[in-house]
Amino acid sequence: MQILDAEKESKIWPLFRLGFRTFFLGGALYACLAMLLWLLALSGAKVLPGVGNPIWWHAHEMIFGFGLAIVAGFVLTAIQNWTGIPGVRGWPLALVTGLWLLPRLLMPLRGELNPLVIVLDLLWLPMVAGLLARPIIQIKQWRNLFFVPLLGFLTLLNALSYYAAADGNWLLAERVFITAVLALSALIAVMGGRVIPFFTSRATGTEKPQPIMLLEKLSLGAFWMATLGWLLLPRSALFNGLLALLLLVAALSNLARLARWNSKLTLRIPLLWILHLGYLFLPLGLLALAAALLQLGVTVSLASHWLTAGALGAVILGMIARVSLGHSGRPLEIGKPMVVAFVLVILAALLRTLLPLLAPGLTTTAYHGSALAWTLAFGLFCRVYWPVLTRPRVDGRPG
Secondary structure, eight states: OHHHHHHHHHTSOGGGSSHHHHHHHHHHHHHHHHHHHHHHHHTTOOOOTTOSOHHHHHHHIIIIIIIHHHHHHHHHHHHHHHHSSOOOOSHHHHHHHHHHHHHHHHHHHHOTTOHHHHHHHTTHHHHHHHHHHHHHHHTTOGGGGGHHHHHHHHHHHHHHHHHHHHHTOHHHHHHHHHHHHHHHHHHHHHHHHHHHHHHHHHHHTOOOOOOOHHHHHHHHHHHHHHHHHHHHSOOSHHHHHHHHHHHHHHHHHHHHHHHTSOGGGGTTOHHHHHHHHHHHHHHHHHHHHHHHHTTSSOOHHHHHHIIIIIIIHHHHHHHHHHHHHHHTTOOSOOOHHHHHHHHHHHHHHHHHHTHHHHOGGGHHHHHHHHHHHHHHHHHHHHHHHHHHHHSOOTTOOOO
16 A cells, blocks of 8 residues: 555655645745735835735735745645645645635736636635545544634635725725734644644753643633734724733733743754744734734834734744755754844844834835845745755655
């Protein structure tokens, strides 16, 4: 049976042998392209001829184009480890990848309100959910089934974002986008709690800290409640105060979680410190959003970038660098180019979040510098990991 599986595997182009290959590489390439287009658009170049609202496009594509591509690659790969059932590969993986890619390519030319763009973009994520649900239900592994309704929720948010664009309602669009950012950030909190302490203990030879269940429930529960609250609660002084309190609780409890994960032991291990530092941006972003709600001198847009440019950018880059090595049969070691990429993605986050606060007159410089650093960071990943993701495993195993 293993020989037969190996024969079948050899007929599949390596890029489509597991979800991490196509979606990590595609997502990273798109992170470069989309940010480069945004940088040119900020400079006045007409590089998005079909797009009516470039700000909407930037927010939408970094969340639903880039961020969710990485999520799809992660879960379509992890499902094999979770269930013991071979992961999605071959033509089904190529099909769902194509459904993700087509809206990305068409939207700059056809616009965000083109019916074909909208239909294609609302199809691919439910397909990922369906591919996930089948093996999970087959072996009744209910713990990981939560990804299915989560992807459904994100599909709903995607649909609402298109509705807001059609209606010209930026307030609704911003509410939807921040909710999606919070949902992805909460997912990082969930998965980070599972893997970051484990990775750290294994690499440093220390005992993995046992989770404190009350702290786990508080940190994740407050995070998810704040996510739903951002979408559903009316905007008033009372409800803004309640939502800010939830964000504050989520921030402090996640900071307490991180403090237990032996971060000081990771300073010489880039594949670890990027995850710890990226996770630190979660509570910072939650605190910034609470400050924005309470009108303490921070805008919602600026606050959200602690989560997007900071937590999502750094944790995603660190995770795809590590997962790509492990699932291609390579040692968990990186060279100087990836260390530079890690530094650049942190620099991109700090430029976008701190410089406009410290020197408002340099806000435009901050935008441009952050976009350039981000593009270089993910460009380095693509350069280093292209052969890793497009060639067979080095140990000859399937995947």
